[in-house]
Amino acid sequence: xxxxxxxxxxxxxxxxxxxxxxxxxxxxxxxxxxxxxxxxxxxxxxxxxxxxxxxxxxxxxxxxxxxxxxxxxxxxxxxxxxxxxxxxxxxxxxxxxxxxxxxxxxxxxxxxxxxxxxxxxxxxxxxxxxxxxxxxxxxxxxxxxxxxxxxxxxxxxxxxxxxxxxxxxxxxxxxxxxxxxxxxxxxxxxxxxxxxxxxxxxxxxxxxxxxxxxxxxxxxxxxxxxxxxxxxxxxxxxxxxxxx
Ligand SMILES: C[S@@+](CC[C@H](N)C(=O)[O-])C[C@H]1O[C@@H](n2cnc3c(N)ncnc32)[C@H](O)[C@@H]1O
Numbered sequence: 121x122x123x124x125x126x127x128x129x130x131x132x133x134x135x136x137x138x139x140x141x142x143x144x145x146x147x148x149x150x151x152x153x154x155x156x157x158x159x160x161x162x163x164x165x166x167x168x169x170x171x172x173x174x175x176x177x178x179x180x181x182x183x184x185x186x187x188x189x190x191x192x193x194x195x196x197x198x199x200x201x202x203x204x205x206x207x208x209x210x211x212x213x214x215x216x217x218x219x220x221x222x223x224x225x226x227x228x229x230x231x232x233x234x235x236x237x238x239x240x241x242x243x244x245x246x247x248x249x250x251x252x253x254x255x256x257x258x259x260x261x262x263x264x265x266x267x268x269x270x271x272x273x274x275x276x277x278x279x280x281x282x283x284x285x286x287x288x289x290x291x292x293x294x295x296x297x298x299x300x301x302x303x304x305x306x307x308x309x310x311x312x313x314x315x316x317x318x319x320x321x322x323x324x325x326x327x328x329x330x331x332x333x334x335x336x337x338x339x340x341x342x343x344x345x346x347x348x349x350x351x352x353x354x355x356x357x358x359x360x361x362x363x364x
């Protein structure tokens with residue numbers, strides 16, 4: 121790795137170790153906005169469960185590995201990697217305490233993992249690709265995936281001006297190097313995997329956050345659902361599926 125890349129990965133490690141050490145999480149204030157893209161996360165969870173069945177699975181950027189651990193009962197084997205030792209140790213403690221034997225988390229750099237080529241049937245992750253050197257991540261994902269394997273990601277997008285403004289106003293909630301995905305990143309995703317399906321969520325449903333605690337919630341949910349198939353580029357989040 122060149123010096124710049126080492127610094128970047130080290131900054132990520134330090135930021136997330138501090139975040140996961142139990143101090144105040146600056147992102148809590150933003151959780152209400154995730155309500156607007158519930159459809160995205162629901163679909164991500166459903167597909168994750170389907171694709172993990174009897175598979176050798178990797179959670180890419182797993183943090184504490186809650187999602188990896190939740191697949192213990194359906195997958196053949198689950199590995200999770202993250203740069204934060206703080207998070208990985210906490211996840212492995214939970215795995216040990218619960219007597220789970222087919223899930224293991226390790227501290228690894230997602231851009232240069234220790235796994236052999238063609239190890240995994242299924243790789244998934246959320247909010248990880250935008251923390252990485254995207255080109256290196258694509259190459260690494262393709263390398264560790266078996267022929268016929270599948271990747272599934274959900275990531276923030278950098279095209280919504282309102283969200284970009286909010287991000288500029290709250291720099292303490294993110295690392296200096298993260299880069300929400302842009303349309304050219306989808307092209308690279310398409311070039312890396314043989315078949316891809318990119319869905320965009322959250323342009324008009326962002327306003328629905330205002331109603332999340334009111335009796336209009338049901339209307340809000342319908343609004344959020346209707347707006348999800350939009351394919352405008354100015355959106356908050358996407359779910360990306362690619363097969364090798
Ligand atoms: C926004 S958090 C998402 C965590 C988890 N996927 C989730 O959805 O809660 C980003 C994660 O990426 C990890 N990360 C950042 N750079 C990394 C790298 N180079 N290699 C592995 N993990 C990295 C961080 O430690 C952190 O856990």
